[in-house]
Amino acid sequence: NAGVTQTPKFQVLKTGQSMTLQCAQDMNHEYMSWYRQDPGMGLRLIHYSVGAGITDQGEVPNGYNVSRSTTEDFPLRLLSAAPSQTSVYFCASSDRGLSGNTIYFGEGSWLTVV
Protein backbone atom coordinates (compact mmCIF):
# COMPACT_ATOMS: atom_id res chain seq x y z
CA ASN A 1 0.00 0.00 0.00
CA ALA A 2 1.62 3.23 -1.15
CA GLY A 3 -0.92 5.55 0.50
CA VAL A 4 0.09 9.21 0.01
CA THR A 5 3.39 9.75 -1.77
CA GLN A 6 5.21 13.09 -1.81
CA THR A 7 8.25 14.07 -3.84
CA PRO A 8 10.83 15.41 -3.43
CA LYS A 9 11.61 14.80 0.24
CA PHE A 10 14.24 17.53 0.39
CA GLN A 11 14.78 20.56 -1.83
CA VAL A 12 16.86 23.73 -1.70
CA LEU A 13 15.72 26.62 -3.86
CA LYS A 14 17.09 30.05 -4.57
CA THR A 15 14.85 33.06 -4.04
CA GLY A 16 12.73 33.64 -7.12
CA GLN A 17 12.93 30.11 -8.46
CA SER A 18 9.80 28.10 -9.08
CA MET A 19 9.16 24.45 -8.37
CA THR A 20 6.42 21.87 -7.95
CA LEU A 21 5.89 19.56 -5.01
CA GLN A 22 4.25 16.38 -6.16
CA CYS A 23 1.56 14.48 -4.26
CA ALA A 24 -0.13 11.27 -5.34
CA GLN A 25 -2.55 8.95 -3.56
CA ASP A 26 -3.72 5.49 -4.59
CA MET A 27 -6.80 5.22 -2.35
CA ASN A 28 -9.27 6.89 -4.73
CA HIS A 29 -9.84 9.68 -2.21
CA GLU A 30 -11.78 12.71 -3.33
CA TYR A 31 -10.41 15.11 -0.74
CA MET A 32 -6.78 16.21 -0.91
CA SER A 33 -5.01 19.04 0.81
CA TRP A 34 -1.64 20.71 1.35
CA TYR A 35 -0.36 21.94 4.70
CA ARG A 36 2.77 23.67 5.82
CA GLN A 37 4.24 23.08 9.26
CA ASP A 38 6.37 25.72 10.93
CA PRO A 39 7.82 25.82 14.45
CA GLY A 40 5.35 27.42 16.85
CA MET A 41 2.69 27.76 14.14
CA GLY A 42 1.39 24.23 13.87
CA LEU A 43 -0.06 22.91 10.63
CA ARG A 44 -1.70 25.47 8.38
CA LEU A 45 -3.85 24.69 5.37
CA ILE A 46 -2.56 26.08 2.06
CA HIS A 47 -4.99 24.75 -0.55
CA TYR A 48 -7.42 21.89 -0.75
CA SER A 49 -9.51 20.02 -3.31
CA VAL A 50 -12.79 18.15 -2.93
CA GLY A 51 -12.48 16.40 -6.28
CA ALA A 52 -10.93 16.52 -9.73
CA GLY A 53 -11.26 19.97 -11.23
CA ILE A 54 -12.20 21.62 -7.91
CA THR A 55 -9.75 23.51 -5.72
CA ASP A 56 -10.07 26.16 -3.04
CA GLN A 57 -7.85 28.29 -0.86
CA GLY A 58 -6.99 27.51 2.71
CA GLU A 59 -5.53 29.69 5.43
CA VAL A 60 -2.21 30.63 3.78
CA PRO A 61 -2.59 30.38 -0.04
CA ASN A 62 -0.45 33.33 -1.16
CA GLY A 63 2.56 32.35 -3.27
CA TYR A 64 1.19 28.88 -4.03
CA ASN A 65 -0.83 27.44 -6.86
CA VAL A 66 -2.60 24.09 -7.21
CA SER A 67 -4.55 22.13 -9.78
CA ARG A 68 -6.41 18.82 -9.68
CA SER A 69 -6.66 17.27 -13.11
CA THR A 70 -6.99 13.70 -11.80
CA THR A 71 -8.29 12.10 -8.61
CA GLU A 72 -4.82 10.73 -7.83
CA ASP A 73 -2.60 13.79 -8.15
CA PHE A 74 -2.54 17.17 -6.41
CA PRO A 75 0.67 19.11 -7.15
CA LEU A 76 1.60 22.27 -5.26
CA ARG A 77 3.45 24.94 -7.23
CA LEU A 78 5.64 27.64 -5.75
CA LEU A 79 5.52 30.44 -8.28
CA SER A 80 8.49 32.56 -7.11
CA ALA A 81 10.09 31.10 -4.00
CA ALA A 82 10.71 33.36 -1.00
CA PRO A 83 12.63 32.63 2.22
CA SER A 84 9.30 32.81 4.09
CA GLN A 85 8.29 29.64 2.26
CA THR A 86 11.02 27.64 3.97
CA SER A 87 8.95 25.01 5.71
CA VAL A 88 7.90 21.38 5.83
CA TYR A 89 5.03 20.63 3.49
CA PHE A 90 2.55 17.82 3.98
CA CYS A 91 0.00 16.46 1.58
CA ALA A 92 -3.06 14.66 2.94
CA SER A 93 -6.03 12.80 1.56
CA SER A 94 -9.32 11.32 2.73
CA ASP A 95 -12.74 10.32 1.52
CA ARG A 96 -14.96 13.33 1.09
CA GLY A 97 -17.71 12.39 3.52
CA LEU A 98 -18.35 14.85 6.31
CA SER A 99 -18.19 12.32 9.14
CA GLY A 100 -15.98 9.22 9.19
CA ASN A 101 -12.85 9.38 7.25
CA THR A 102 -9.40 9.04 8.59
CA ILE A 103 -6.94 11.51 7.12
CA TYR A 104 -3.79 10.04 5.59
CA PHE A 105 -0.62 12.10 5.38
CA GLY A 106 2.46 11.87 3.23
CA GLU A 107 5.93 11.77 4.76
CA GLY A 108 6.56 15.45 4.10
CA SER A 109 8.74 17.60 1.86
CA TRP A 110 11.44 19.73 3.50
CA LEU A 111 11.94 22.93 1.52
CA THR A 112 14.65 25.52 2.13
CA VAL A 113 14.66 28.79 0.21
CA VAL A 114 17.95 30.69 0.32
Next chain:
Amino acid sequence: KQEVTQIPAALSVPEGENLVLNCSFTDSAIYNLQWFRQDPGKGLTSLLLIQSSQREQTSGRLNASLDKSSGRSTLYIAASQPGDSATYLCAVKSGGSNYKLTFGKGTLLTVNP
Protein backbone atom coordinates in the same frame (compact mmCIF):
# COMPACT_ATOMS: atom_id res chain seq x y z
CA LYS B 1 -13.01 30.89 13.00
CA GLN B 2 -12.19 27.55 14.59
CA GLU B 3 -9.21 27.56 16.92
CA VAL B 4 -7.66 24.51 18.54
CA THR B 5 -5.46 24.65 21.63
CA GLN B 6 -3.40 21.86 23.12
CA ILE B 7 -2.14 21.84 26.68
CA PRO B 8 0.54 21.21 27.77
CA ALA B 9 2.94 22.11 24.97
CA ALA B 10 5.46 19.61 26.35
CA LEU B 11 5.30 16.81 28.88
CA SER B 12 8.00 14.58 30.33
CA VAL B 13 7.05 11.51 32.35
CA PRO B 14 8.75 8.36 33.65
CA GLU B 15 8.03 5.08 31.96
CA GLY B 16 4.91 3.33 33.22
CA GLU B 17 2.99 6.44 34.14
CA ASN B 18 -0.54 7.07 32.92
CA LEU B 19 -0.98 10.47 31.32
CA VAL B 20 -3.57 12.78 29.78
CA LEU B 21 -3.17 15.18 26.88
CA ASN B 22 -5.71 17.94 26.42
CA CYS B 23 -7.27 19.52 23.35
CA SER B 24 -9.83 22.33 23.27
CA PHE B 25 -11.67 23.93 20.37
CA THR B 26 -13.69 27.13 20.11
CA ASP B 27 -16.53 26.14 17.75
CA SER B 28 -18.50 23.10 18.91
CA ALA B 29 -20.08 22.59 15.45
CA ILE B 30 -17.60 19.89 14.43
CA TYR B 31 -17.98 16.73 12.35
CA ASN B 32 -15.25 14.81 14.09
CA LEU B 33 -12.00 15.10 16.04
CA GLN B 34 -8.86 13.18 15.27
CA TRP B 35 -5.71 12.52 17.26
CA PHE B 36 -2.43 12.11 15.41
CA ARG B 37 1.09 11.11 16.31
CA GLN B 38 4.14 12.67 14.64
CA ASP B 39 7.64 11.30 15.04
CA PRO B 40 10.61 13.59 14.30
CA GLY B 41 11.16 14.01 10.57
CA LYS B 42 8.04 12.06 9.73
CA GLY B 43 4.47 12.64 8.65
CA LEU B 44 1.37 12.34 10.80
CA THR B 45 -0.15 9.00 11.70
CA SER B 46 -3.80 8.84 12.72
CA LEU B 47 -4.35 7.32 16.16
CA LEU B 48 -8.03 7.74 16.90
CA LEU B 49 -11.01 9.32 15.18
CA ILE B 50 -14.08 10.34 17.20
CA GLN B 51 -17.30 11.23 15.43
CA SER B 52 -19.26 14.21 16.76
CA SER B 53 -21.96 11.83 18.03
CA GLN B 54 -19.49 9.69 19.99
CA ARG B 55 -18.10 10.19 23.50
CA GLU B 56 -14.94 8.11 23.26
CA GLN B 57 -12.79 5.78 21.21
CA THR B 58 -10.24 3.24 22.38
CA SER B 59 -7.28 1.60 20.69
CA GLY B 60 -4.97 -0.51 22.81
CA ARG B 61 -3.47 1.69 25.54
CA LEU B 62 -5.02 4.82 24.05
CA ASN B 63 -8.41 6.26 24.94
CA ALA B 64 -9.76 9.48 23.49
CA SER B 65 -12.82 11.25 24.82
CA LEU B 66 -14.91 14.03 23.33
CA ASP B 67 -17.17 16.55 25.04
CA LYS B 68 -18.46 18.54 22.10
CA SER B 69 -20.62 20.91 24.11
CA SER B 70 -17.69 22.11 26.19
CA GLY B 71 -15.25 22.01 23.27
CA ARG B 72 -12.84 19.54 24.86
CA SER B 73 -11.11 16.28 24.08
CA THR B 74 -8.58 14.27 26.03
CA LEU B 75 -6.15 11.58 24.96
CA TYR B 76 -5.36 9.14 27.76
CA ILE B 77 -2.25 6.99 27.43
CA ALA B 78 -1.99 4.10 29.87
CA ALA B 79 1.27 2.61 31.09
CA SER B 80 3.44 4.88 28.96
CA GLN B 81 6.53 3.49 27.20
CA PRO B 82 9.63 5.18 25.74
CA GLY B 83 8.30 4.30 22.29
CA ASP B 84 5.34 6.61 22.96
CA SER B 85 7.69 9.58 22.80
CA ALA B 86 6.47 11.79 19.95
CA THR B 87 4.40 14.89 19.25
CA TYR B 88 0.67 14.37 19.57
CA LEU B 89 -1.68 16.60 17.61
CA CYS B 90 -5.43 16.92 17.62
CA ALA B 91 -7.45 18.21 14.70
CA VAL B 92 -11.13 19.04 14.30
CA LYS B 93 -13.10 18.83 11.09
CA SER B 94 -15.61 21.65 10.70
CA GLY B 95 -16.76 24.31 8.26
CA GLY B 96 -19.73 23.15 6.25
CA SER B 97 -19.66 21.43 2.87
CA ASN B 98 -16.13 22.65 2.11
CA TYR B 99 -14.87 21.41 5.43
CA LYS B 100 -11.40 21.92 6.77
CA LEU B 101 -9.18 20.38 9.41
CA THR B 102 -7.91 22.76 12.04
CA PHE B 103 -4.90 21.53 13.99
CA GLY B 104 -3.60 22.31 17.43
CA LYS B 105 0.12 22.99 17.79
CA GLY B 106 0.71 19.68 19.50
CA THR B 107 2.06 18.28 22.74
CA LEU B 108 5.65 17.00 22.72
CA LEU B 109 5.69 13.89 24.91
CA THR B 110 8.89 12.40 26.28
CA VAL B 111 8.71 9.12 28.19
CA ASN B 112 11.92 8.48 30.11
CA PRO B 113 13.15 4.91 30.72
